[in-house]
Amino acid sequence: xxxxxxxxxxxxxxxxxxxxxxxxxxxxxxxxxxxxxxxxxxxxxxxxxxxxxxxxxxxxxxxxxxxxxxxxxxxxxxxxxxxxxxxxxxxxxxxxxxxxxxxxxxxxxxxxxxxxxxxxxxxxxxxxxxxxxxxxxxxxxxxxxxxxxxxxxxxxxxxxxxxxxxxxxxxxxxxxxxxxxxxxxxxxxxxxxxxxxxxxxxxxxxxxxxxxxxxxxxxxxxxxxxxxxxxxxxxxxxxxxxxxxxxxxxxxxxxxxxxxxxxxxxxxxxxxxxxxxxxxxxxxxxxxxxxxxxxxxxxxxxxxxxxxxxxxxxxxxxxxxxxxxxxxxxxxxxxxxxxxxxxxxxxxxx
Ligand code: SAM
Ligand code: DTB
Ligand code: SF4
Numbered sequence: 001x002x003x004x005x006x007x008x009x010x011x012x013x014x015x016x017x018x019x020x021x022x023x024x025x026x027x028x029x030x031x032x033x034x035x036x037x038x039x040x041x042x043x044x045x046x047x048x049x050x051x052x053x054x055x056x057x058x059x060x061x062x063x064x065x066x067x068x069x070x071x072x073x074x075x076x077x078x079x080x081x082x083x084x085x086x087x088x089x090x091x092x093x094x095x096x097x098x099x100x101x102x103x104x105x106x107x108x109x110x111x112x113x114x115x116x117x118x119x120x121x122x123x124x125x126x127x128x129x130x131x132x133x134x135x136x137x138x139x140x141x142x143x144x145x146x147x148x149x150x151x152x153x154x155x156x157x158x159x160x161x162x163x164x165x166x167x168x169x170x171x172x173x174x175x176x177x178x179x180x181x182x183x184x185x186x187x188x189x190x191x192x193x194x195x196x197x198x199x200x201x202x203x204x205x206x207x208x209x210x211x212x213x214x215x216x217x218x219x220x221x222x223x224x225x226x227x228x229x230x231x232x233x234x235x236x237x238x239x240x241x242x243x244x245x246x247x248x249x250x251x252x253x254x255x256x257x258x259x260x261x262x263x264x265x266x267x268x269x270x271x272x273x274x275x276x277x278x279x280x281x282x283x284x285x286x287x288x289x290x291x292x293x294x295x296x297x298x299x300x301x302x303x304x305x306x307x308x309x310x311x312x313x314x315x316x317x318x319x320x321x322x323x324x325x326x327x328x329x330x331x332x333x334x335x336x337x338x339x340x341x342x343x344x345x346x347x348x349x350x
Contacts, residue, residue: 009217011257016207019253024245028283031252034259035284043317045262045287047099047132048092051295053079057105059171063196065231065296066105072233074296082119089124092291095302096316100124101132101155103295108137118149125150132192137172137180143187153222154184155192161208164201181216191216194224194266197250198242206250210257219258222287225251227268229297244276248283255284262287270298274308281312
């Protein structure tokens with residue numbers, strides 16, 4: 001396989017299953033080759049999350065502590081005031097985040113909420129941060145308004161395979177999700193979409209989730225791969241753990257299938273060993289959530305992440321170090337020239 005081949009949207013399940021079935025070392029080697037052909041292998045994009053509206057959600061996602069259908073220890077909170085959000089964004093910037101992601105426990109935003117979140121986007125962006133929001137389903141008009149306010153990314157996850165989806169959520173359909181993703185893309189925002197592993201799905205479901213994500217054209221710029229955080233009170237609280245090595249395989253396959261996307265080692269890091277996280281970076285993950293809280297559950301403390309980065313020789317990706325498309329094509333052209341020169345040298349020596 002050529003590490004620099006153009007991104008594909010037509011991966012078959014057979015091809016994806018064959019990647020999953022590779023010997024672990026071969027899979028990680030291939031993923032690392034693809035990763036190095038497209039990214040600085042030691043740069044990790046750093047985002048910070050904030051829940052801007054917490055709990056009492058009408059949807060019944062079985063993994064989610066914020067669903068109003070389940071009784072969890074969660075403290076519900078109304079839409080935060082703009083100043084509070086900006087304060088948190090400032091702190092995130094100071095701590096080294098380049099993107100600020102705001103999440104709301106809504107099925108979809110109401111128009112009066114939209115006025116407030118538009119202003120949040122403007123003010124957070126004015127701090128020099130990239131902005132991301134995840135507000136549930138959005139229609140054309142709402143997406144256009146968010147894009148006009150300057151929202152860079154919209155996060156909306158497919159969560160799992162089309163087949164397993166009905167076991168996890170009944171209050172909205174897979175096609176609703178695909179429609180929101182198309183609407184976001186159409187409005188000109190960058191797409192962040194991924195899923196959750198460890199929800200009791202089978203290996204085929206993990207392949208089919210990645211197939212659906214890679215069918216999106218262009219691929220989502222950001223692909224969060226979450227390990228389920230099992231929250232007491234949710235229907236999935238006692239589901240069997242997924243083998244961490246299967247999780248790493250999924251990251252490696254995502255990296256190979258969506259070579260130009262940032263693959264985020266997303267929820268679940270608090271419960272993960274440093275070695276598993278290191279393997280995830282080796283498999284091609286190059287984005288994390290940074291800060292001691294995700295939306296409602298905990299994430300590693302910032303100083304632990306700083307220590308992990310130091311141990312692994314990783315550094316936060318800045319907008320300046322995030323390769324521009326022009327720089328990327330220049331580097332790839334140079335790589336091809338080097339490869340050709342090496343081939344000629346071998347020919348000449350025989
Ligand atoms: N309500 C909006 C929606 O669902 O589109 C946005 C917020 S929702 C909490 C964002 C994403 O968080 C979900 O799509 C899901 O992938 C992830 N998530 C929620 N609970 C999780 C959990 N317990 N473990 C891992 N990921 C989770
Ligand atoms: C994503 O894929 N994971 C983030 C973000 N997108 C919004 C959310 C993770 C939530 C984990 C459970 C919680 O903290 O409530
Ligand atoms: Fe609501 Fe989003 Fe949680 Fe589903 S994942 S229950 S839509 S907050």
